[in-house]
Amino acid sequence: MKSLNSIVMSGKEVLPLIEGGKGIAVSSGESSGAWAAAGGVATFSGVNADSYDENGQIIPQVYHGRTRRERHDELVAYGIQGGIAQAQIAHEISNGQGAIHMNVLWEMGGAERILHGVLEGARGLIDGITCGAGMPYRVAQIAADYQIHYYPIISSARAFRALWKRAYHKFADWLGGVVYEDPWLAGGHNGLSNSEDAMVPEDPYPRVASLRTLMNEMGLHNVPIIMAGGVWHIQDWEHWLDNPEIGPITFQFGTRPLLTKESPISDAWKKKLLTLKKGDVFLNKFSPTGFWSSAVRNEFLEELKGRSDRQVAFVTSPIGEHSEAFSFGARKREIYLTPADKANAEKWVAQGYTSGLKTPDSTMIFVEPEKMAEIRKDQVDCMGCLSQCSFSNWAEGETGNTGRKADPRSFCIQKTLQDVIHSENVDNNLMFAGHGAYRFATDPFYADGFVPTVKELIDRIMTGK
Template structure:
């Protein structure tokens, strides 16, 4: 294994090892500060981060607003308060070493307001901002205003080209690096485009090489590419190190930092990770963002899969083969199915899935009455955590609606991510994870359930393993 050579990132020489920012309160000030203290780049999640009162007690994020817009404003206030709190913790834990970055989703609710509020309130504590889940054109302008570096997350050279030509070329000096996130292997939300087959993973090398060549054409030879998604042992990526075709390269780890002593996730979650098998992480399209995402195939995910499997196309009036009448709802209003689908729907009703819920795609899913009530309640209680939500039809723009029917095949992402990060329930909540998470079970480093400190993990990674 070649020795790792430091890179200058966010204004300082650091190890080319980056902690990936994760979810809601999954990478925080403790974990990111420890990663920076070990000489790398620690990244805390700026997505509805935790905040604390004067006694250090966690402040529950409870919403009192009567409207979605009022709750959305509360969410932004919580987001700013929490991100500033985590930045301060990370700064203290870093002991002046490494760099501290903040991770945000461009499509999270109030992203721009939260960025401005956080970078203003935590001046000098945050050295870089990583941003994906959308096309973050304005991230360069925002970070430059506060003397901060920006790190866009892309999954293709084409995406970076669009960002550069439209916005980033005006803020060249603040571009700290470009994160290439493998859309087939990364955890959380992924950047698969309509032209890519989710069932046919592609080798990342030619895609990253194309990104590097695109960057070089813009005079960005010195700007590092950060490889994210599918990285476990660096020895498996040794040919990327000191590769003149790829130029400066760093590696981002999202899944392995979950299993550290500083990681804030529950012990139940950590034990779950140690027992995963190959295939236990599912690339799916259930997220209310509309993006592909990857999560553990636990009962929460299995229920979503089953919910979508109990689905038939319908017509409001008889048309062609859709001539079989079927009653839906408390009043038994008729819709029209094919005869085959009518028989399927009746079998689901006979099994107790008696509530039919219409989707934006002119289909109906069948769930139990309790599940239907939960779905409706979650949609009503929406707090606007996304810029646009397919599940609740919330939009932070215009009149507060996407103009489309709310989609019951999805879920309230804020509710479940808050629950999984603040409880022991990792069975009935969404667990984002990278597709290599099954390697915890076979990697000898974690034998007998060993959980390292962040310092130990960084040292281990640097050996190639």
């Protein structure tokens, strides 16, 4: 295999290996500090990061505000406190090696406030910001204000063109790299556009080559592209190295660092990763963000699928094929269904799915009473963890809502991501992973359940494997 040469990123000479930022607390100061100490580019998650009390115990993120707005302010305060704490841990563990980045989601609640708060409170500890999930126009200005580099996460040349024209051309000196995240293979939320088919993956090579052509036109010949999503063995990407069509290239690993000794995920999660088969990670549209996302097939996702499957279109007065009256709930409210849908609804009620919940699309889903109570409570407890949320109808704007009905087909993403990282419950929570996670079970490096340190993993990757 061709040798992997060091590269300058965020003003530091580093290995061309980047740790993916991942979501809530999954990439911590401890794991990212170890990645930087091994000479790579570390990325801790700045999404509702953990903070600690004077005894080193994680501070539970409990909300006391009576209104969503008050709880949202608490969430922002937690986010700033946790981001600073993780930056300090990563900096200390890195021992001055590598580079340390913070990952944020542009569509997370309070993104700009949290960015300013963490970067102000951790000055000199963070070398760069990676940012995706939306169109992060303003991240360039924020990075320039703090004189650190920014790394937008995009999934097409078209998206980068829009970012460049609107904002990035003004702050070109602080553009550290462009993360191309494969929307069919990456874990977590994916940047699939309406013109792309979620079920028809495209080869990343021509898409990245197109991005490089665009960047060259903009004078960004020496700005590296970071390939993210689907990266496992570097030897699989050897034809990308020293390739003028691709240009300076580095590789981001999101899934493989999950299975390391320093990874903060539970033992149950690590054991689950070792059992996955091809197809166990799949794209779904249940996220309250509105984005597609990739997660491990488990009871949590199967329950969400069941909700959507038990769904009928309804009207409030008989019209056309919707001729059959159907009563539901304690008040026996009457709606009208097609004959076939009425038969299905009666079947679901007989199976115990006796509670009907209306969606914003003039449909109704059927759930068990306990699930309805859980959904209602989660919607009421919303703390505004997203800039706008389809599940609770929260939005950061002045009105405080999206203007649409809350959608019971989705879920509280803050609740489940906090629970999956802070408990052993991996079956009944959302568990993000890249589509290559099945390779843990077949890669001889992980034989007999071997879990490497971050340093051992990086040494392995540097061999091409």
